[in-house]
Amino acid sequence: MVLSRTQRLLRAFAAWAVVMLFVFPIYYWVTLSIKLDREIFSIPPKVFSFETSAKSYEEVFGISLGFEEGLAVLPGGGDFYMTPRLWDSIVIAVCSTVLAIVIATLAAYALSRMRFRGQHHFVFWILSTRMMPPVAVAIPMFFIYRDFGLLDTYQGVILIHALMNMPLAVLLLKSFFDDIPKEIDEAALIDGASRFLIFRKLVLPMAVGGIAATAVLCFIFSWTEFLFVLTLTQTGLKTVPVVSSTFVTSTGTAWGNMAALGTAAILPAFVFILLVQKNLVRGLTLGSVKQ
Amino acid sequence: MASVEYENVGKSFGAVRVMADISFTISDQKFVVLLGPSGCGKTTLLRMTAGLETIVEGEIRIGGERMNEVHPRNRDIAMVFQNYALYPTLKVYDNIAFSLQVRGHSKDEIKQQVAWAAELLNLTPYLGRYPKELSGGQRQRVAMGRALVRHPQVFLFDEPLSNLDAKLRGQMRYEIRRLHDRLQTTTIYVTHDQIEAMTMADEIVVMRDGNIEQLGTPEEIYDRPANCFVADFIGSPSINFLHGEVQGDGGAPVFRAAGMTLPLPQHSAAAPGQAVICGVRPVDLSVSADGPVKAEVILVESTGAESHLLLSLDGHEIRAVSQGRVKARPGEVCGLSIDPATLHFFDAASERRID
Numbered sequence: 001m002v003l004s005r006t007q008r009l010l011r012a013f014a015a016w017a018v019v020m021l022f023v024f025p026i027y028y029w030v031t032l033s034i035k036l037d038r039e040i041f042s043i044p045p046k047v048f049s050f051e052t053s054a055k056s057y058e059e060v061f062g063i064s065l066g067f068e069e070g071l072a073v074l075p076g077g078g079d080f081y082m083t084p085r086l087w088d089s090i091v092i093a094v095c096s097t098v099l100a101i102v103i104a105t106l107a108a109y110a111l112s113r114m115r116f117r118g119q120h121h122f123v124f125w126i127l128s129t130r131m132m133p134p135v136a137v138a139i140p141m142f143f144i145y146r147d148f149g150l151l152d153t154y155q156g157v158i159l160i161h162a163l164m165n166m167p168l169a170v171l172l173l174k175s176f177f178d179d180i181p182k183e184i185d186e187a188a189l190i191d192g193a194s195r196f197l198i199f200r201k202l203v204l205p206m207a208v209g210g211i212a213a214t215a216v217l218c219f220i221f222s223w224t225e226f227l228f229v230l231t232l233t234q235t236g237l238k239t240v241p242v243v244s245s246t247f248v249t250s251t252g253t254a255w256g257n258m259a260a261l262g263t264a265a266i267l268p269a270f271v272f273i274l275l276v277q278k279n280l281v282r283g284l285t286l287g288s289v290k291q
Numbered sequence: 292m293a294s295v296e297y298e299n300v301g302k303s304f305g306a307v308r309v310m311a312d313i314s315f316t317i318s319d320q321k322f323v324v325l326l327g328p329s330g331c332g333k334t335t336l337l338r339m340t341a342g343l344e345t346i347v348e349g350e351i352r353i354g355g356e357r358m359n360e361v362h363p364r365n366r367d368i369a370m371v372f373q374n375y376a377l378y379p380t381l382k383v384y385d386n387i388a389f390s391l392q393v394r395g396h397s398k399d400e401i402k403q404q405v406a407w408a409a410e411l412l413n414l415t416p417y418l419g420r421y422p423k424e425l426s427g428g429q430r431q432r433v434a435m436g437r438a439l440v441r442h443p444q445v446f447l448f449d450e451p452l453s454n455l456d457a458k459l460r461g462q463m464r465y466e467i468r469r470l471h472d473r474l475q476t477t478t479i480y481v482t483h484d485q486i487e488a489m490t491m492a493d494e495i496v497v498m499r500d501g502n503i504e505q506l507g508t509p510e511e512i513y514d515r516p517a518n519c520f521v522a523d524f525i526g527s528p529s530i531n532f533l534h535g536e537v538q539g540d541g542g543a544p545v546f547r548a549a550g551m552t553l554p555l556p557q558h559s560a561a562a563p564g565q566a567v568i569c570g571v572r573p574v575d576l577s578v579s580a581d582g583p584v585k586a587e588v589i590l591v592e593s594t595g596a597e598s599h600l601l602l603s604l605d606g607h608e609i610r611a612v613s614q615g616r617v618k619a620r621p622g623e624v625c626g627l628s629i630d631p632a633t634l635h636f637f638d639a640a641s642e643r644r645i646d
Contacts, residue, residue, distance in 0.1 A: 183376035186343050191390035191437070192364040205380040 032259035056260035093222040096161035108173035152236035176210025212276040293354030293444040301348035310501035327498035369438035370447040377422040384418040519642040531609040539563040550605040566639035575633035576611040582626025
């Protein structure tokens, strides 16, 4: 299709407009974290020109960035040294993603390639575990965790996040494995390879794109999950979403601090996604079989 | 090298019965083609031979040994798939070497065997490439190399040429057959292409709806088709069928249909009054101006070397193939002569051949 100059310009403009629409809230959020408190609520809002300050970051992470001396005590008081909370989030998100992916990949391969009685029901059951709203299981989970001594532990949160991610990961990965022709497995079976060797050496490298995509979804879920972390942890650990809610206090909301933590929390997720996104390419099966 | 025997083999997928009571033997070193339309059970039979489908009913023996419970890797067979099924993450060398690698052969031996197979298939310059960097024909050859390198007892081919273009298909047909003549390995080849079957096979097994319709050499199947289905399936353009009746006509019985009378072969089992179908291949009809049977020309197609005519014979459409060019135009009437010796007669009810 040949586009005229006007059409091309119009298309570029439309594309940029959509991008801006989506990026603006993030931009505004980031500016909040470097604004002074009095400028956060100024009317009209100061979008581009305002006085910058690292104060929010210094307060949230308990570090001095060299701009101002000392630390202020914020309304509501309490522990605002958030660096360990960021670390909690990273450990939980990475570990729960790895756990979910390892188990889900094996399960999805088996579901994609092997046949057993009641398989359809089994797949449906996996999916159905996601149908119950988390709120409905939060309280029972609390008692179970208490009895098993999992409350307020990394293992506990990692487990529940992996568990929450597993159904979706299994079904997603199953569809990726279904896309890989089963003749490849069959050819390798005849060639003398074991099921596990086929999985590890042939199928897994072809599914890298799908695994990366699934991992990103799992990571983001765990990174943003609120309810279970809130109910299943006490003082030992807290993830960023839960801890940022503590900025809302009876005497006011520390918007600048919340924005600073939120902005800092974008970074690890961004890095993780950047690392796996090079694998987010389809077409790895190209050339294997005639489509 | 080994023979392959099928004894009362049957197969059902759930409630669907796809194959019943298949029994035949493929002798050592033979090139056998399983031929039939889609869904006739030929691929299922091949997959059962390979061990990719379970054998619940009957028995399959390779080299005299029962294979029902034997794992595919221990059957000493190699299979070439319709879509090649190459390993996309491995280079051509490793694709070919894979089976030897997983079976723990020594590096030197693997190198030697891969070099041999690559040489045989003209793949030597491509060993360092990935499958996606090869053309369709080259991929097909890699798939064959993967099968060759192990020197299996039996080769299984599952419609290996159906994804290639017509010219390449002709060439690969010839190469596969030549390879067989050189290696003398028992080969089972599945196809729905009757040209492939006729040109490559030592023996053809014609299948329909999970049953064997006829088993024989290509010549037997072409010259003496066992029933209407086989007669119709083999030969291009397809055979013409004329529905008619055997009549006494005083002396020898004759066949009457479409306004013509044709003599039956001597000692024919057809009885007067019997409804029969007469099959006549288009190439056995000779078109000439003075032929005794008159037919109206509907369409003339020239393939270059020969002309295909669509004719109307007393309201029935029939096809004829004539060597060289035919000058007839649509609407004109031309003459046909039929050699009674080339006719095939089938019972109208059972569609079986009458000799």
